[in-house]
Amino acid sequence: MPVTPVPLSFIVDSLCERLRTLMTTPLLLILVAAVAFLATHVVYEWLAKRLLIVSGAEYLVLGVLLGPQVTGLFTPAAIEAFQPIIILGIGWMGVAVAMPLRLQRLVRIPAVPYRTALVESLLTFGVVTAGATSAIAYAYQVPWREVLAAGGILGAIAVASTPAGLDVAFGERGKDSARGAPVLLQIEVANHLNAVVSVVAFGIILAVMHDTVPLMVRSLTTTEWVVVTLGIGVVGGTVFHLFLGGEQSADRLVISLGGAIILASGAAAYLELSPTLALFAMGVVLVNSLRHPGAVQEVLRSGERPLYYALLLLAGASWRPDANIAWWLVIMHYVVLRTLTKLWGTGIVTWVNGAQRAVGLDWGRALIGQGRLTIALAFDYSRRGLPYGDVIFTCAAVSVLFTEFFAARFVRAAAAPLLAPLEQISATTGAVLDTVTETMTHALPGFLQPTDSESQERPADVPPETNPAPPGDR
Amino acid sequence: MRRLVILLILFAVMRGVFVLGGPTSGIPTLMLFGFLILAAYSVGELVKPFGIPKIVGYLIAGILFGPPGLAYVSKPALTELTPVSNLAIALIAFLAGAELQLSEIRERGAAILKMVSSELVLTFVAIAGTMVLLRSQLPILANAPAAEVVAFSLLFASVAVVHSPAVTMALLTETRANGPVARYTLGVVLVMDVAVVLLFSLVLAVARSLAPPAGGAEGVQAGAVLWEIGGSVLVGAVLGACIALYLRFISRELFIFGLLMALLGSEVARILHVETLLTLLVAGFVAENGGGGRGEDLRHAMERAAAPVFVVFFALAGAKIDPKAVVPLLPIVVPVVLVRMAGIWGGMQLGGKWAGLPTNVTGNAWMGLVSQAGVAIGLATVVADVYPSRGAPLRALLMATIAVNETIGPILFRLGLKRAGELTPANVDAGPSVAAAPTAGAH
Numbered sequence: 001m002p003v004t005p006v007p008l009s010f011i012v013d014s015l016c017e018r019l020r021t022l023m024t025t026p027l028l029l030i031l032v033a034a035v036a037f038l039a040t041h042v043v044y045e046w047l048a049k050r051l052l053i054v055s056g057a058e059y060l061v062l063g064v065l066l067g068p069q070v071t072g073l074f075t076p077a078a079i080e081a082f083q084p085i086i087i088l089g090i091g092w093m094g095v096a097v098a099m100p101l102r103l104q105r106l107v108r109i110p111a112v113p114y115r116t117a118l119v120e121s122l123l124t125f126g127v128v129t130a131g132a133t134s135a136i137a138y139a140y141q142v143p144w145r146e147v148l149a150a151g152g153i154l155g156a157i158a159v160a161s162t163p164a165g166l167d168v169a170f171g172e173r174g175k176d177s178a179r180g181a182p183v184l185l186q187i188e189v190a191n192h193l194n195a196v197v198s199v200v201a202f203g204i205i206l207a208v209m210h211d212t213v214p215l216m217v218r219s220l221t222t223t224e225w226v227v228v229t230l231g232i233g234v235v236g237g238t239v240f241h242l243f244l245g246g247e248q249s250a251d252r253l254v255i256s257l258g259g260a261i262i263l264a265s266g267a268a269a270y271l272e273l274s275p276t277l278a279l280f281a282m283g284v285v286l287v288n289s290l291r292h293p294g295a296v297q298e299v300l301r302s303g304e305r306p307l308y309y310a311l312l313l314l315a316g317a318s319w320r321p322d323a324n325i326a327w328w329l330v331i332m333h334y335v336v337l338r339t340l341t342k343l344w345g346t347g348i349v350t351w352v353n354g355a356q357r358a359v360g361l362d363w364g365r366a367l368i369g370q371g372r373l374t375i376a377l378a379f380d381y382s383r384r385g386l387p388y389g390d391v392i393f394t395c396a397a398v399s400v401l402f403t404e405f406f407a408a409r410f411v412r413a414a415a416a417p418l419l420a421p422l423e424q425i426s427a428t429t430g431a432v433l434d435t436v437t438e439t440m441t442h443a444l445p446g447f448l449q450p451t452d453s454e455s456q457e458r459p460a461d462v463p464p465e466t467n468p469a470p471p472g473d474r
Numbered sequence: 475m476r477r478l479v480i481l482l483i484l485f486a487v488m489r490g491v492f493v494l495g496g497p498t499s500g501i502p503t504l505m506l507f508g509f510l511i512l513a514a515y516s517v518g519e520l521v522k523p524f525g526i527p528k529i530v531g532y533l534i535a536g537i538l539f540g541p542p543g544l545a546y547v548s549k550p551a552l553t554e555l556t557p558v559s560n561l562a563i564a565l566i567a568f569l570a571g572a573e574l575q576l577s578e579i580r581e582r583g584a585a586i587l588k589m590v591s592s593e594l595v596l597t598f599v600a601i602a603g604t605m606v607l608l609r610s611q612l613p614i615l616a617n618a619p620a621a622e623v624v625a626f627s628l629l630f631a632s633v634a635v636v637h638s639p640a641v642t643m644a645l646l647t648e649t650r651a652n653g654p655v656a657r658y659t660l661g662v663v664l665v666m667d668v669a670v671v672l673l674f675s676l677v678l679a680v681a682r683s684l685a686p687p688a689g690g691a692e693g694v695q696a697g698a699v700l701w702e703i704g705g706s707v708l709v710g711a712v713l714g715a716c717i718a719l720y721l722r723f724i725s726r727e728l729f730i731f732g733l734l735m736a737l738l739g740s741e742v743a744r745i746l747h748v749e750t751l752l753t754l755l756v757a758g759f760v761a762e763n764g765g766g767g768r769g770e771d772l773r774h775a776m777e778r779a780a781a782p783v784f785v786v787f788f789a790l791a792g793a794k795i796d797p798k799a800v801v802p803l804l805p806i807v808v809p810v811v812l813v814r815m816a817g818i819w820g821g822m823q824l825g826g827k828w829a830g831l832p833t834n835v836t837g838n839a840w841m842g843l844v845s846q847a848g849v850a851i852g853l854a855t856v857v858a859d860v861y862p863s864r865g866a867p868l869r870a871l872l873m874a875t876i877a878v879n880e881t882i883g884p885i886l887f888r889l890g891l892k893r894a895g896e897l898t899p900a901n902v903d904a905g906p907s908v909a910a911a912p913t914a915g916a917h
Binding site: 027030034083084087088220228232235238239242243250254255256258259260261262263264265266267269270271302303306 | 479
């Protein structure tokens with residue numbers, strides 16, 4: 001009896017259809033969060049430690065697979081239902097950007113890294129804006145004035161570089177002594193300033209494009225919308241402080257921080273402003289007004305990566321490709337132009353500032369990687385249905401896909417040549433010190449014995465035999 | 475003073491944002507969520523110095539900012555925020571289940587069953603009787619045939635006997651009370667929750683035979699009720715076992731994990747048509763007792779995650795109370811509320827004596843059983859769904875009764891705990907911390 005083979009496509013379609021009927025919107029949300037959660041604590045740490053890979057971008061691909069373009073498990077309606085989570089995730093990235101900007105710490109860093117990083121950021125913004133504007137105008141055959149805002153958005157997105165590469169390659173600040181090296185300090189400052197310039201530029205351009213007419217007052221100017229955006233953040237920060245008061249319990253902190261972030265993100269999104277800029281302003285207020293911002297930073301850090309993964313999945317699911325060749329022209333143009341600007345721009349800026357002896361001319365490689373902020377900003381733009389939203393989002397997604405995985409390796413490649421002599425010096429110094437110590441110990445017994453107070457501070461696990469008492473004390 | 479300043483700032487922010495928002499702007503769900511967390515919590519702290527539980531403050535905030543008041547939270551926004559309420563119910567049930575330990579059930583289980591049975595019978599009969607007596611006051615029952623009067627009176631009573639696990643858990647968490655009154659009240663509320671599902675299903679079947687619905691809706695199937703109860707236990711046990719395994723072998727990031735599990739449990743329960751509260755209750759119980767001693771860590775983490783969700787849950791419950799609809803019904807609601815309270819008191823006295831409990835417990839625990847909230851509202855909605863025309867006035871009456879019980883219940887419970895000496899200054903001074911809820915097994 002002949003057996004007709006069942007086509008694979010039929011099985012896949014049936015399976016997808018069955019899953020679609022089972023997958024309710026809330027269940028999808030839970031599964032998204034569960035995947036993000038597991039990814040954060042299992043895959044990310046493992047990949048970072050073993051393979052020096054910054055994980056994350058693959059969730060963008062997973063999102064595309066789950067979205068309407070492939071399996072359809074994430075329907076457009078489901079993605080729409082996730083809007084509050086998306087907005088919260090976008091806003092969260094804004095607070096995260098502000099967290100390292102504590103003035104007490106920033107003033108201890110010399111001016112040259114700031115100057116270098118700021119000029120590099122502005123250079124990238126300018127070059128990519130100009131390039132993207134020309135590319136879009138050429139590809140879509142429209143006057144450049146009409147696409148200037150979209151070009152500016154791409155410029156703002158291009159500035160951002162992921163700090164995850166540095167953290168994975170050289171450990172988090174304060175946990176690894178190598179982070180004090182000039183080149184790593186320069187990369188760190190550049191990452192922070194890139195994020196600030198990116199968020200501020202993006203927020204301002206959105207304010208320029210704002211066209212909502214208020215109910216009871218005249219239309220606001222761009223400056224006024226920017227002030228409103230920053231005002232939302234400042235009010236959020238103030239409410240947080242008033243709410244927390246003198247009580248520092250963990251629950252109160254969660255309620256006040258959660259409430260303030262949700263309120264500010266929601267308000268900015270409702271007014272069609274940038275939640276990232278509003279929350280960035282709030283973050284700056286928080287980190288500089290709290291005596292001990294560690295607890296707040298801890299709460300924010302615990303939510304950042306799961307939200308980023310959820311954002312990536314949803315961003316991937318909401319991706320809408322276009323077969324138009326013009327589309328891919330703009331995307332290729334963006335990726336190449338940004339990479340070249342980061343590579344050469346940093347070199348030129350460093351040379352102009354005379355900092356090449358300390359940081360070299362190649363540290364721009366460390367800024368090629370793009371990550372969470374890039375996706376947050378691009379997704380924030382595309383979800384609004386503004387012009388060229390899909391192409392702008394695809395530019396960002398392609399850039400993240402190609403660069404985030406290897407961000408740590410880019411940083412290593414940029415910093416290693418400069419760190420090697422330092423490591424050599426460190427090893428030589430260690431050897432010299434050992435020799436001197438040994439000689440002194442032989443020549444003057446007891447000269448290098450610890451004092452009483454040092455003896456008391458000796459760790460409990462060090463046996464006393466390692467520091468024998470001088471013969472006279474026995 | 476600081477609380478008032480926060481409220482004024484929040485008030486100004488909301489006014490400003492609504493003015494600046496364009497006419498095409500949608501519902502600011504996320505903003506309202508954040509606003510309710512901060513505003514309701516501030517109102518809760520404002521009423522605290524007056525000896526009023528913070529839950530009542532959250533309810534007041536809901537009335538104030540909800541559709542009957544300033545209408546910041548509109549009716550469509552209430553619908554949009556429904557997932558928050560569902561999450562709160564799931565968290566409450568899980569935490570309630572995690573409060574129970576096997577040793578405690580062995581010690582107090584028999585006494586709790588005796589109190590539940592006597593209180594249920596007495597309150598149910600008393601309320602049904604009151605409804606029959608007051609039928610002339612109700613337009614739907616005034617000229618109805620006797621069978622219909624009996625049917626609707628029984629239906630009303632089966633919803634009116636319900637307690638509120640949410641209020642009980644929230645108040646125990648707020649006050650950190652952990653004495654015998656607190657433990658027996660929690661036990662009675664949880665067991666009653668299971669009993670009520672059975673009772674309501676039974677009464678609904680009887681009511682349908684006495685007063686058939688207009689559309690000839692299908693009757694209650696025994697299999698469905700059995701699945702609702704048995705399936706809940708089964709699903710809850712499986713979920714609890716998975717959580718226990720996680721606690722034993724991974725036990726990391728319990729804050730986010732707890733939230734995810736609560737969401738997962740409630741959604742799975744909804745998809746499988748089992749009782750959410752019972753499912754999560756069983757899951758919490760299994761996780762706590764099978765988690766290899768890590769259950770307490772999970773409970774504390776979940777209590778922290780639950781804090782803002784509870785605030786919004788009660789604020790949303792308050793926003794659903796319409797004082798204008800309650801006032802005209804007060805002539806019927808007040809006697810019903812008083813009879814219900816008397817029934818609870820009598821039932822607890824009877825059950826307490828039967829179980830040989832000290833008068834300190836029986837004389838105060840009844841105060842913790844007056845509150846009503848989510849479950850009762852859900853059952854009232856079922857009544858209105860089954861009887862679209864005749865059920866609507868009954869639902870309005872039930873909602874008015876629930877609103878009154880919801881408001882006075884937490885105040886009475888706090889009073890009962892205070893009279894029993896379980897509201898020590900140390901507990902009260904410890905303030906709003908949710909992380910130090912009553913620990914299971916500690917007597």
